[in-house]
Amino acid sequence: MSNRPFQGLVVQMHDTIHAAIGVVDETATIIACSDPSRVGTTNEFVSMDMNESGDLFIRDGYTYKPFGVRTTPDYAVFVEGTDENAAKYADILAIAMSSIKQYYDEKYDRNNFIKNVVLDNVLPGDIVVKERELHFNAEISRVVFLIRIVSANDISAYDVIQNLFPDKSKDFVFNITETDIVLVKEIKPIVESKDLEKLARSIADTLSSEFYTRVNVGIGTSVVGVKDLARSFKEAQTALEVGKVFDTDKVIVSYDNLGIARLIYHLPTTLCETFLHEVFKRGSIESLDHETLFTIQRFFENNLNVSETSRKLFVHRNTLVYRLEKIKKLTGLDLREFDHAIVFKIALMVKKYLSSSPVKF
Numbered sequence: 001m002s003n004r005p006f007q008g009l010v011v012q013m014h015d016t017i018h019a020a021i022g023v024v025d026e027t028a029t030i031i032a033c034s035d036p037s038r039v040g041t042t043n044e045f046v047s048m049d050m051n052e053s054g055d056l057f058i059r060d061g062y063t064y065k066p067f068g069v070r071t072t073p074d075y076a077v078f079v080e081g082t083d084e085n086a087a088k089y090a091d092i093l094a095i096a097m098s099s100i101k102q103y104y105d106e107k108y109d110r111n112n113f114i115k116n117v118v119l120d121n122v123l124p125g126d127i128v129v130k131e132r133e134l135h136f137n138a139e140i141s142r143v144v145f146l147i148r149i150v151s152a153n154d155i156s157a158y159d160v161i162q163n164l165f166p167d168k169s170k171d172f173v174f175n176i177t178e179t180d181i182v183l184v185k186e187i188k189p190i191v192e193s194k195d196l197e198k199l200a201r202s203i204a205d206t207l208s209s210e211f212y213t214r215v216n217v218g219i220g221t222s223v224v225g226v227k228d229l230a231r232s233f234k235e236a237q238t239a240l241e242v243g244k245v246f247d248t249d250k251v252i253v254s255y256d257n258l259g260i261a262r263l264i265y266h267l268p269t270t271l272c273e274t275f276l277h278e279v280f281k282r283g284s285i286e287s288l289d290h291e292t293l294f295t296i297q298r299f300f301e302n303n304l305n306v307s308e309t310s311r312k313l314f315v316h317r318n319t320l321v322y323r324l325e326k327i328k329k330l331t332g333l334d335l336r337e338f339d340h341a342i343v344f345k346i347a348l349m350v351k352k353y354l355s356s357s358p359v360k361f
Contacts, residue, residue, distance in 0.1 A: 004074075005100050006032035007039075013096070017089050020080035023097060024064075026073065028052065052078050056090060058082050065090035067098040075101070076157045097203050110134050114172040114184055118144065120230040123256045139192070145183040145200055145217040146236035155211040157181060164203065178305045184229060187222055196222075202253045216240055221255040237267070245356040246349060259348065264353050272350045279347045284331050296335065296344070304341055 007361075008022045014021055014034035022033030025142065029046035030038050049057045050066050050073050057064050063086040068074025074356065075091040079086045105112050113130055116122045131138060149157055158173065158181050165171040170186040185199070200217040207213040218240035220232030235255040243253030246261040255262070264272070276285070299320075302309040310320040324335055333340040 059327040144220040144232040149215040222331040
């Protein structure tokens with residue numbers, strides 16, 4: 001945030017306290033002071049004291065009181081003197097500075113505003129007002145990427161992604177959990193899904209190849225303005241969850257390309273169970289061994305083409321026909337018939353969905 005609100009309050013409080021007072025940031029650099037000539041100077045020992053304790057401490061004749069919302073303090077106020085009055089003034093100053101920082105963040109911090117919109121923490125009516133107040137262009141298109149860390153080392157994936165998208169007036173990066181990072185990216189009005197997937201792939205590849213961090217990326221649909229970013233975020237969440245169920249090998253999953261998997265994911269489990277019971281004889285789908293299921297998968301991948309599938313499986317055509325007949329006998333479905341193949345494909349996906357017990361949002 002800007003240092004101006006801190007400096008303004010320091011000047012006002014100095015008239016009452018009649019002692020040198022000010023504010024230092026997390027690096028112990030003075031960013032506001034009753035003596036303007038000291039602004040910009042640093043005391044590295046103060047930085048060490050701030051990190052060790054969030055409570056009052058004394059250094060070089062000054063009383064310090066850290067404040068902020070993070071694990072390590074964002075700032076600390078200081079008051080000249082080491083007596084009880086200096087400690088009281090420091091406590092009062094810390095409360096006042098913390099309040100003004102919170103007010104400033106809520107009123108002017110664009111990243112904080114976007115985060116609250118994405119997490120659906122802002123009323124629809126307030127979004128329009130804030131959007132105007134913070135000078136967001138209502139005609140700009142944006143999309144939400146949800147980057148989920150699968151495995152990592154000591155490198156901060158959040159910092160890496162921030163460095164990849166340094167323009168904080170256009171792109172917004174923030175954490176929502178220890179493993180989930182959100183990127184709200186400004187995009188061109190007309191952008192294809194493959195271009196968004198290419199960008200997501202570059203993020204995943206950079207983290208993997210340079211920082212040994214594996215991630216999965218869910219992509220929502222593009223929206224115009226700010227108010228629908230929460231929807232794009234929920235879509236990115238859904239993309240990751242559906243991908244985890246149906247496309248376990250995929251690193252990049254776009255909501256636009258989920259197809260029928262998205263429909264199945266939103267079906268009630270009772271309806272799915274009823275469907276399976278109607279399609280299959282009791283226990284028939286469980287009787288299909290691994291080799292048979294692999295054959296079915298390859299048959300679907302080759303567009304129900306018997307000759308092409310047998311060639312890819314390195315088996316005689318008659319061997320494949322025998323397997324398909326066996327499946328027909330067990331399930332009552334002939335995969336060589338398009339309608340039967342569709343029913344079987346959907347049934348396998350439904351069974352996979354029921355077996356996964358996915359988390360719903």
